[in-house]
Amino acid sequence: MHNSLWDTSNISYTGCAAQVFLLIFFMGAELSLLTIMCYDRYVSICKPLHYGTLLGSRACAHMAAAAWASAFLYSLLHTANTFSLPLCHGNALGQFFCEIPQILKLSCSKSNLRELGLLGVSAFLVFGCFVFIVFSYVQIFRAVLRIPSEQGRHKAFSTCLPHLVVVSLFVCTALLTYLKPPSMSSPSLDLALSVLYSVVPPALNPLIYSLRNQELKAEVCTLMTGCFQKH
Structure with missing residues (x-):
């Protein structure tokens, strides 16, 4: 917003590191919370009699704290590893914000394999969350289809479908951004994918x-x- 208002495209090294940290932190927290929201829908529709036991106020507080804490540690690890790499290919990023894949392009160190490994582990975790969400929704839709009332089915579907749309858009575009092969990389495609996963959801x-x-x-x-x- 500052760059847009003042018509500039510069950012300090510290500001770039802070931006990467906050981006990864909020992305990790959002994915965790979307997964928790899916679990909430699963329990409320498939096990409504156990909702108070499984998702009481203490359980919700613990899950929220775990989501924020894990996102903080995850972001700290990525940021520290990324900005420990020497940058020798200039200081111009082909993006409208600081993003790890764009920063790695400026590095000439072979140690960026560590960051690539971290991105691979991240993709595995994201994929695990996505599989959990898909499996939960399969159970949810099976339970909804057994509801005799059409109004009840419509209410349940209207609760779940918006969440599923946001999850699909967020996870698919983020995975494609961070795991696409270098041959697919282009400034316009990188910009479009970054907007999709960081702005649209x-x-x-x-x-x-x-x-x-x-x-x-x-x-x-x-x-x-x-x-x-x-x-």
Whole structure:
């Protein structure tokens, strides 16, 4: 936002490191929380009688704390390893923000294999979360299809589908960004994928989750009606 307002494309070394840390931290936390939200939907639909036991306030607090703590350690590890590499191919990144794959292109050290290994482990963890989410949703959809009421099925599907869309967009674009082969790399493709995984899912969250609230829908409709009447 600062670069856009002041029409500049410069960032300090410390600022770049902070940006990488915050990016990885919030990405890791978001994936963990999306996985927890999937588990919440699984328990509420497939095991509703056990919901209070499995997902009480203490359990939710523990899962949230684990998500933030693991994201912090994960981000710290990536950032420290990335910025310990010597950079000898200039200081111009082909991206609108500091991103690990773009920083690795500036490194001439063979030790960047450590970061590539970390990215591989990260991909395995992300894939594990994705498999857990898919397996959970298979069980959820099987349970929903057994609901005799059409209204009940519609309510359950409307709760799950927005979350599944955000998860699919976030995970698939992030994996493609960090694991695509070098032959597929191009400035326009890198830019498009980065926007998809870093900008679009957070921007969609208020629209997907908040606009499902009936009172909020009514307020938005009232506001829009008032604006049209004034014009």
